Amino acid sequence: MSINSVDVLVVGAGPAGLSAAIELSKRGATTMLIDEQAQPGGQIYRGVELCGESDRKLFGYGYVRGRKIIEDFRQSPIDYKTRTVLVSIESNHVADIFENGVLKRVQAGAIIIATGAYERPVPIKGWTLPGVMTIGAAQIAAKQASVIPSGRTVIVGNGALLWLLAWQYRNFGASIDAIIDLGGRKQISKLLRDFWGFAASSYFLDGAKYYALSRVSTRVITARDQVEILGDTRVEGVVVMQKNGKYQKFAADTVLLHDGILPNTNLLGAIGCEMLWSLSQCSWRPKVNIWQETSVSGVFAAGDNAGIDGAIAAEYSGRIAALDALRQLQILTSQERDTLAQPWIRQRSRARWGRNFIDAYFSPSNTVKTASDATIVCRCEAITHESVSAHIQQEPRRLAHLKSMTRCGMGPCQGRMCSPSVAALTAQISDVHPYQVGPPSHRFPVSPLPLAALAKFDVGLSQDAGKLHE
Amino acid sequence: MSNTNYDVIVVGGGLHGCSAALHLAMQRARVLVIDKDFSGQHASGVNAGGVRRLGRDTRELALADASLKLWNSISELVDDDCGFSVNGHMKVAETEFELEALKKRVAELKTMGYHHEVIVDRSELRQIVPEVARHCVGGLFVAGDGAAMPYQTTQAFRQKAERLGVVFKEGVQVVGIAKNKKTWRVTTNDSNEASAPTIVNCAGAWAGEICGLLGEFAPVEQVAPMLMITAAMDHFVSPVVSAAGRTLSFKQFENGTVLIGGGLTGYVDKARNRAELNFSKLAINARTALDLFPIMEQSKIVRSWAGIEARMPDDIPVMGASSTNEGVFHSFGYSLHGFQLGPISGQIIAEAVCKGNTSVDISPFSINRFVDQAR
Amino acid sequence: MVMKNDTGTTATFKRFSPCNNTVTIFVNGREIVASGRDTVATCLLVAGELAFQYNKASGEPRGPYCMMGVCFECLVTIDGVPDLQACLVPVEPGMRIETQKGVLQGRDT
Numbered sequence: 001m002s003i004n005s006v007d008v009l010v011v012g013a014g015p016a017g018l019s020a021a022i023e024l025s026k027r028g029a030t031t032m033l034i035d036e037q038a039q040p041g042g043q044i045y046r047g048v049e050l051c052g053e054s055d056r057k058l059f060g061y062g063y064v065r066g067r068k069i070i071e072d073f074r075q076s077p078i079d080y081k082t083r084t085v086l087v088s089i090e091s092n093h094v095a096d097i098f099e100n101g102v103l104k105r106v107q108a109g110a111i112i113i114a115t116g117a118y119e120r121p122v123p124i125k126g127w128t129l130p131g132v133m134t135i136g137a138a139q140i141a142a143k144q145a146s147v148i149p150s151g152r153t154v155i156v157g158n159g160a161l162l163w164l165l166a167w168q169y170r171n172f173g174a175s176i177d178a179i180i181d182l183g184g185r186k187q188i189s190k191l192l193r194d195f196w197g198f199a200a201s202s203y204f205l206d207g208a209k210y211y212a213l214s215r216v217s218t219r220v221i222t223a224r225d226q227v228e229i230l231g232d233t234r235v236e237g238v239v240v241m242q243k244n245g246k247y248q249k250f251a252a253d254t255v256l257l258h259d260g261i262l263p264n265t266n267l268l269g270a271i272g273c274e275m276l277w278s279l280s281q282c283s284w285r286p287k288v289n290i291w292q293e294t295s296v297s298g299v300f301a302a303g304d305n306a307g308i309d310g311a312i313a314a315e316y317s318g319r320i321a322a323l324d325a326l327r328q329l330q331i332l333t334s335q336e337r338d339t340l341a342q343p344w345i346r347q348r349s350r351a352r353w354g355r356n357f358i359d360a361y362f363s364p365s366n367t368v369k370t371a372s373d374a375t376i377v378c379r380c381e382a383i384t385h386e387s388v389s390a391h392i393q394q395e396p397r398r399l400a401h402l403k404s405m406t407r408c409g410m411g412p413c414q415g416r417m418c419s420p421s422v423a424a425l426t427a428q429i430s431d432v433h434p435y436q437v438g439p440p441s442h443r444f445p446v447s448p449l450p451l452a453a454l455a456k457f458d459v460g461l462s463q464d465a466g467k468l469h470e
Numbered sequence: 471m472s473n474t475n476y477d478v479i480v481v482g483g484g485l486h487g488c489s490a491a492l493h494l495a496m497q498r499a500r501v502l503v504i505d506k507d508f509s510g511q512h513a514s515g516v517n518a519g520g521v522r523r524l525g526r527d528t529r530e531l532a533l534a535d536a537s538l539k540l541w542n543s544i545s546e547l548v549d550d551d552c553g554f555s556v557n558g559h560m561k562v563a564e565t566e567f568e569l570e571a572l573k574k575r576v577a578e579l580k581t582m583g584y585h586h587e588v589i590v591d592r593s594e595l596r597q598i599v600p601e602v603a604r605h606c607v608g609g610l611f612v613a614g615d616g617a618a619m620p621y622q623t624t625q626a627f628r629q630k631a632e633r634l635g636v637v638f639k640e641g642v643q644v645v646g647i648a649k650n651k652k653t654w655r656v657t658t659n660d661s662n663e664a665s666a667p668t669i670v671n672c673a674g675a676w677a678g679e680i681c682g683l684l685g686e687f688a689p690v691e692q693v694a695p696m697l698m699i700t701a702a703m704d705h706f707v708s709p710v711v712s713a714a715g716r717t718l719s720f721k722q723f724e725n726g727t728v729l730i731g732g733g734l735t736g737y738v739d740k741a742r743n744r745a746e747l748n749f750s751k752l753a754i755n756a757r758t759a760l761d762l763f764p765i766m767e768q769s770k771i772v773r774s775w776a777g778i779e780a781r782m783p784d785d786i787p788v789m790g791a792s793s794t795n796e797g798v799f800h801s802f803g804y805s806l807h808g809f810q811l812g813p814i815s816g817q818i819i820a821e822a823v824c825k826g827n828t829s830v831d832i833s834p835f836s837i838n839r840f841v842d843q844a845r
Numbered sequence: 846m847v848m849k850n851d852t853g854t855t856a857t858f859k860r861f862s863p864c865n866n867t868v869t870i871f872v873n874g875r876e877i878v879a880s881g882r883d884t885v886a887t888c889l890l891v892a893g894e895l896a897f898q899y900n901k902a903s904g905e906p907r908g909p910y911c912m913m914g915v916c917f918e919c920l921v922t923i924d925g926v927p928d929l930q931a932c933l934v935p936v937e938p939g940m941r942i943e944t945q946k947g948v949l950q951g952r953d954t
Contacts, residue, residue, distance in 0.1 A: 130908030
């Protein structure tokens with residue numbers, strides 16, 4: 001089998017990956033972009049190419065913007081592989097990719113990883129019932145195929161995306177029976193410090209509009225304590241338990257959850273990139289330099305997987321990573337890179353305005369801390385809050401230890417759905433800071449790989465290399 | 471700067487270090503265990519968990535028999551079942567030629583007085599391993615072998631040792647060892663010191679470096695055997711299965727996941743203290759698993775990993791007293807098959823330290839065998 | 846209010862905008878007209894399927910949670926291949942999709 005060689009391999013077709021690939025190909029680097037999805041755009045611009053113009057506007061300006069990037073991308077000479085996942089990266093930027101049922105090897109000069117973000121898990125009792133999904137999932141269904149709930153819908157959560165979806169659902173004519181706000185009481189004095197950056201940012205006017213409109217047009221209940229989802233084999237309702245002992249019950253066919261978003265760092269972790277704890281965002285992110293390069297030389301993290309900064313910052317961080325990759329490939333000199341990068345570095349900072357306020361205003365509720373014993377923490381292995389807590393109490397230690405002892409993180413999702421909760425719970429029970437619990441240990445393959453495909457993988461090693469004797 | 475006195479300092483908190491510490495504490499020794507990472511982070515915590523005598527080097531069989539006795543009552547030793555279960559080990563022969571070689575092995579063992587390995591024919595093989603590929607002609611079976619959970623086991627030994635007063639210091643590295651009269655002074659990279667008349671080197675893949683600090687030579691190679699695990703499947707195989715002619719270790723857990731390994735190695739990244747995978751070699755493992763178990767056709771690999779281990783040039787461990795330093799004992803270099811020996815290795819070391827003689831002959835494992843190479 | 850869709854099953858999802866092009870697929874043997882923009886997950890939701898699979902450890906029913914490929918809850922069998930993530934697969938004409946009702950027959954631990 002021949003090994004495919006490219007200058008740069010870009011992973012992820014969201015704003016960061018697309019922008020990076022456009023920039024790379026514009027300057028003559030051979031570029032391969034691989035993405036899990038069938039269409040470009042990532043989650044934020046999901047389905048924007050196929051979505052009709054009038055529908056597109058219903059999602060707001062932040063969605064429409066994606067069309068222009070994808071048009072540029074489509075006109076660029078990029079080897080774009082859809083429905084393709086990165087299986088592993090070995091040293092010297094050797095990447096094994098899984099495309100169309102076949103495992104292939106790619107030798108890259110540099111790798112830009114732009115795997116974006118996903119939503120922080122919201123472990124409350126009943127969150128595994130069919131009919132419960134995330135706010136982001138609801139948005140994706142709407143963007144992908146104009147799909148919205150038709151029954152009684154209750155939103156439970158906290159975070160900016162929640163209010164955006166509520167506004168979008170108004171535009172689609174989808175009804176929301178109630179929003180149960182887990183955001184809790186805001187500390188005005190703490191927020192004030194960051195407010196002016198927010199007021200000057202692009203988020204301010206739109207954000208305020210979504211928030212205000214949704215709050216007046218929908219029933220909003222501020223939850224002061226536990227929330228549980230009711231149902232046996234599917235969602236039947238939501239119950240809010242107040243501190244004063246009163247219960248409030250809502251019948252529901254669909255429940256949408258949210259508690260902010262997290263960098264999707266599984267791939268970066270498996271490569272061995274050094275991780276840092278972000279105090280303001282309560283999540284792990286890779287340590288990157290000004291060029292978005294990680295602690296592993298020639299491996300870049302661009303966009304939200306390097307810290308949640310939003311789609312516009314992601315575009316600039318993708319382009320900036322591309323420039324340094326071009327410098328490493330000796331397509332650009334350091335001076336050329338610096339000159340080109342200067343305005344983008346400014347724009348990247350500008351796009352981050354307001355982020356601190358949003359992070360502080362919507363600081364995560366971490367529902368796991370108040371969840372009841374029977375609440376499932378690890379969805380893949382169906383491990384309960386009670387069982388995880390027992391292990392932590394027995395010996396409060398790092399996340400890697402808890403993974404081995406509880407199996408949290410050993411299922412197909414590899415901890416994406418449980419490690420933030422296990423870390424928060426450990427921090428709470430052992431009274432330590434979450435960063436002391438350590439980052440989750442990620443392994444290749446980052447997505448499950450058919451054994452049969454691996455068996456057919458052949459990069460020229462002798463067929464008999466596994467034979468001891470005959 | 472603190473200086474604390476112990477009877478024994480164990481370097482390395484893997485299974486062998488924890489076992490040595492536990493058995494020493496059972497003899498009322500005051501023990502300190504120092505681990506540069508954390509207990510069970512490397513080979514001890516991430517190995518395949520085979521509790522196997524099948525196919526073992528004949529020089530290790532007496533030790534393995536004694537260890538199995540401890541495994542069979544492991545709860546009495548460490549108050550934890552370690553996930554140990556006895557479902558047998560089967561080595562599959564794919565050709566008549568391979569089966570002949572296995573028969574020779576059985577005959578050789580008989581002359582030494584060992585009868586645990588039994589030849590099974592084609593139909594017996596299928597009774598014990600119903601899903602094995604049709605071309606397989608027979609195998610070698612040990613009914614009394616089994617498997618345990620490696621991380622759980624290491625933790626159980628560690629926790630029992632701690633209950634008996636053993637002190638664990640994790641995340642600190644031994645950077646200096648010096649002798650002052652009859653006492654060893656061990657310096658760690660957090661600027662602390664501890665002293666004891668006896669040191670036990672259980673540093674696994676890093677044992678060669680500890681030997682280096684003591685001015686003794688041991689040809690320890692650092693290797694990274696790889697493992698991969700599938701998503702859960704319907705239960706189809708009970709014993710651990712290996713192959714006579716190929717590298718394979720194949721085991722289905724109670725929860726339905728299947729572990730595939732056998733010793734193909736990835737890379738050791740010393741600078742970053744981690745093991746890296748080699749997917750082109752994992753592919754060989756995948757082919758072998760599919761060749762022997764067609765039922766795996768639609769299975770999916772969920773995770774793969776490698777742990778850093780010590781391998782000696784002759785594939786047997788180093789156990790016993792140092793050749794150069796009084797008061798130093800070694801227990802390392804288990805060469806990818808040390809898990810089964812974990813319970814006994816600590817007992818033997820405790821005997822060597824406390825009594826000066828051991829209940830099982832460990833002369834084949836003496837570090838003296840490398841003395842010529844050191845020159 | 847829960848609405849009945851054209852096949853008579855109870856669906857809790859609908860479309861806010863009509864489909865421009867459609868494809869015909871089969872869900873548990875039932876013929877379904879899907880949107881050409883659908884993933885297997887979106888079309889199953891509109892077709893009234895909420896439980897896509899049963900969890901292998903607990904046997905509980907599970908359905909799509911993240912819709913973006915990270916939760917592994919929307920596993921279905923497509924054209925005979927089990928455990929595929931429905932949210933990542935676009936519908937194709939004639940595709941045969943089965944939700945995974947079988948509980949693993951492994952031994953409990």
